[in-house]
Amino acid sequence: MIEVLDVHKRYQTDHGPGPWVLRGVNFTIPTNTSVGLIGRNGAGKSTLLRLIGGVDHPNQGRVRRHCRVSWPMGFGGGLQGTLTGRQNAKFVCRLYGEEHEMAERLERIQAFAEIGRYFDEPVKTYSSGMKSRLQFALSLAFDFDVYISDEVTSTGDAAFQAKAAQAFKELVGRSSLIMTSHSGATLQQFCTAGIWLHEGQAHWFDRIDDALAAYQESISA
Amino acid sequence: MSRSAWRITWSVWHALLLREAVARMFGRRAAAVWLFLEPVAGIAFMLFVFTVLRARHVGGMDTALWLSAGLLSFYLFRRTSAQGGSAISANLALFTYRQVKPVDTVITRCLLEGVILLVIATLVAGLLVLMGHSLSADDPLALLWAAFGLWLLGLGWGLITSVLTELVPEMANILNLLMMPLMLISGAIFPLSAIPYPWREWLMFNPVAHGLEGVRAGLSSYYHHVPELSLGYLHGVALTLVFVGLALQIRFRHRVVSL
Numbered sequence: 001m002i003e004v005l006d007v008h009k010r011y012q013t014d015h016g017p018g019p020w021v022l023r024g025v026n027f028t029i030p031t032n033t034s035v036g037l038i039g040r041n042g043a044g045k046s047t048l049l050r051l052i053g054g055v056d057h058p059n060q061g062r063v064r065r066h067c068r069v070s071w072p073m074g075f076g077g078g079l080q081g082t083l084t085g086r087q088n089a090k091f092v093c094r095l096y097g098e099e100h101e102m103a104e105r106l107e108r109i110q111a112f113a114e115i116g117r118y119f120d121e122p123v124k125t126y127s128s129g130m131k132s133r134l135q136f137a138l139s140l141a142f143d144f145d146v147y148i149s150d151e152v153t154s155t156g157d158a159a160f161q162a163k164a165a166q167a168f169k170e171l172v173g174r175s176s177l178i179m180t181s182h183s184g185a186t187l188q189q190f191c192t193a194g195i196w197l198h199e200g201q202a203h204w205f206d207r208i209d210d211a212l213a214a215y216q217e218s219i220s221a
Numbered sequence: 222m223s224r225s226a227w228r229i230t231w232s233v234w235h236a237l238l239l240r241e242a243v244a245r246m247f248g249r250r251a252a253a254v255w256l257f258l259e260p261v262a263g264i265a266f267m268l269f270v271f272t273v274l275r276a277r278h279v280g281g282m283d284t285a286l287w288l289s290a291g292l293l294s295f296y297l298f299r300r301t302s303a304q305g306g307s308a309i310s311a312n313l314a315l316f317t318y319r320q321v322k323p324v325d326t327v328i329t330r331c332l333l334e335g336v337i338l339l340v341i342a343t344l345v346a347g348l349l350v351l352m353g354h355s356l357s358a359d360d361p362l363a364l365l366w367a368a369f370g371l372w373l374l375g376l377g378w379g380l381i382t383s384v385l386t387e388l389v390p391e392m393a394n395i396l397n398l399l400m401m402p403l404m405l406i407s408g409a410i411f412p413l414s415a416i417p418y419p420w421r422e423w424l425m426f427n428p429v430a431h432g433l434e435g436v437r438a439g440l441s442s443y444y445h446h447v448p449e450l451s452l453g454y455l456h457g458v459a460l461t462l463v464f465v466g467l468a469l470q471i472r473f474r475h476r477v478v479s480l
Contacts, residue, residue, distance in 0.1 A: 012476065054319035057475040071317050078317035082248045083240065094236035095320055097224055 001066045002029040002052060002146065002178075004202075008060035009047055021047050023200035024061070029193075031067070031145070034168075034177040036187035036208050038215045039197030045180040046074075046150055048197065052178060053148050067145035073135045074150030081124030085115065085134050088123060092138055105141045112167070113137035114160075128155045136160075140167055147171075149179040165189060184212050233320050237329040245333065260341050261348070264292050267410055279412050280437075280445040285354050287437060287444075288410065289345050294436045295409040297338045297368060298375045298429050299400060304330045305379020306396070309387055309477055316478045323477050324470040327383050331376045338372075364439025367452055371432035373459035380466025387477040408433050414447045425449040428458040 009022040021044040029035055037045045050056040051063055053072040071078060079088050089109050093102045110119050113133045118126060126134070132155045139147055147168075156164065168177060168190060181187050187194070187208055194211025196203040198218060205211035224232075246253045271284050279287040308326040315321045350356050358364050386393045405411060407429040413421060424430060425447060432455050438446040 053317075055317055056478065071319065077314055080240070080244070080314060082244055087240070087243060091236050091240045092318070094239070095232055095318055097228060097232040 001031050002069070003064040003066075004028070004048075004052065004061075005064070006061035007048075007051060007058040007063065009044070009051060009056075009058050020200055022051075022058075022197075022202075025200075025202040027195060027202055027204045029146075029176075029178065032173065032176050033193050034191045035179075036191035036194045036211065037178065037180040037197060038187070038194055038211050040219065043197040044200065045197055046072075048202070049074075049148050049150050049178065049180065068143070070139045070142070070144040070147045072148040072150050073132075073139050073152040078138075079123045079131060079134065082122055084122055085113070085119040085126075086110075088134070089138060089141075093141075096142055098142070108141045109134075109137045112140055112163075114163075129157060129160065132156050133160055136164060143175075145175055147175060147177050149177060151180055151182070161186075187212065229320050230325070233322075233325050234329050234332075237315075237321070237325060238333060241330055241333050245337070256337065257341055257344060260293065260296050261345060263296075264289050264345060267292065280414055282437060282441050282444045283354055285349055285352070286356065286440060287412075289349060290437050290440055291409040291433050293338070293342050293345060294368065294371055294433045295404055295407055295429065296341075297335070298371045298378075298432065299404075300338060301331050301334045301372055301375025302378040302382065303400075304334045305376060306382035306386060306393075308379070309383045313478075323383070323474060324380070324467070327380055327470070328376070331372070331379055334375075335372045358440050359442040360439045362439075363452075364436055367432050367435030367439055367455070370435065370452060370455040370459055371429065373463060374428055374432065374455065377459055377462025377464075377466050381462060381469055384466075384469040384473050384477060388473065403427070403429065406430070408447075414445060421447065422449065428455045431455040 004025055004027050007022055007025045008020060010020045011018045025048065037048060039045050047056070049072045051058055052065075053069060054063070054065065055072060078092075080091075083091070086106065089106055090102060093099060093105050098105060113119065113130075113136070115126070115130050115133055118130060119134075123131065123134070132152050136149075136152055136156075171177075177190055179187070179190060191208045192206075194205045194208040196205065196211045196214050196218075198215075203211070203214065205214065245256065249255070267288050268285055271288060276284050278284060305327045308330040309323045312321075312326040315326065316323070346356055382392070382396055386396070406424055407427060408424075413424055413430055413434070416424065430447070431450055431452065434446045434450045435452050435455065437444050438450065
């Protein structure tokens with residue numbers, strides 16, 4: 001279960017504090033519920049994911065995580081370009097204190113990412129799709145209760161998307177997902193509930209279809 | 222199953238240290254060679270200048286020894302503080318993992334730089350012996366204590382500047398400008414004891430100068446060090462900087478990652 005309580009967030013700009021991105025966001029994500037975040041560009045989707053992931057901190061309010069939450073996957077974050085995929089993977093294994101079974105984890109990561117010999121090449125030589133594959137494989141190698149994905153599936157090809165979908169099907173009942181995507185079909189495939197971010201507020205929908213409908217209505221109006 | 226805060230920090234430091242070490246050694250082509258070549262070339266050049274000047278001894282100490290000790294000690298402070306100071310901006314991608322705090326990256330980088338300088342110093346000492354200079358530390362503990370003070374000073378300065386440069390990016394330029402004159406007034410290539418009384422007292426407010434003279438005094442008991450030399454002062458300033466640095470890291474721990 002993840003509780004988001006009255007969260008306010010704005011960023012510091014060169015000209016002082018910027019406008020509020022999130023103004024009093026409140027919701028509770030129940031255990032084993034996969035949620036899709038919907039909203040137009042700049043609505044604060046990535047910001048909210050970073051706050052839930054504990055990477056950034058709200059100016060006001062708080063986020064309570066009652067379970068193991070992954071880091072937010074997406075945009076090549078968390079990978080060092082000069083190091084190889086394997087070295088990056090080792091780093092994350094060590095961070096999570098799972099060194100004793102590192103060989104097994106590395107095999108799992110390598111098998112899922114399917115990037116072949118590039119696993120031993122510097123990450124800066126990767127395409128964006130390969131980076132997504134590696135990031136996805138990295139977080140799947142650890143048993144989180146909730147996985148956070150910031151558009152990470154959108155850069156992968158069809159084969160990878162199918163594989164990711166299959167992986168999450170197998171996790172149902174054990175883990176859930178919080179994700180953003182600009183493709184409604186992807187959200188419908190992975191999520192049951194939805195959050196629509198609009199003008200700094202979050203609107204909770206028990207069904208993802210209702211959230212998508214509300215979002216469609218707001219952009220056509 | 223949850224890990225204790227100490228266990229997590231230990232894992233993070235361990236992971237960061239190995240990662241930084243790999244990046245420093247193999248990040249660029251022949252990175253390891255450059256790592257050692259740069260300080261050795263600096264010392265060799267100054268030694269050449271002093272040979273031209275025909276200065277065989279400085280304050281009763283072999284010039285080669287005096288220069289190497291001074292420059293290496295200065296590098297210990299400068300490189301530790303520079304590595305620590307750039308740690309946060311260089312590792313922004315890592316704060317994706319919420320276990321990694323900005324202060325962890327600064328501390329591990331400083332630790333690694335200390336070890337690297339220790340290896341470089343051993344290498345230079347070996348070179349000096351091969352070149353026929355007699356080398357033996359008369360008071361090794363005092364030498365190590367002074368060197369540790371310089372490292373601590375670098376850590377403190379790195380902790381402070383890493384936060385300041387994140388808050389005010391222009392600060393990095395100013396800090397770089399300050400480092401050049403600092404090498405001169407710390408007595409790395411110029412004996413401070415040659416400076417007359419009222420001015421020298423002013424220069425000895427600089428804690429780095431105490432560290433350099435302390436290392437030389439530990440090497441040779443015959444060395445005429447600056448009379449104002451006080452390792453207590455060096456360690457006092459260093460601890461103060463570390464304290465201020467840690468306080469800044471706590472105060473701005475959210476600001477530096479949300480930029």
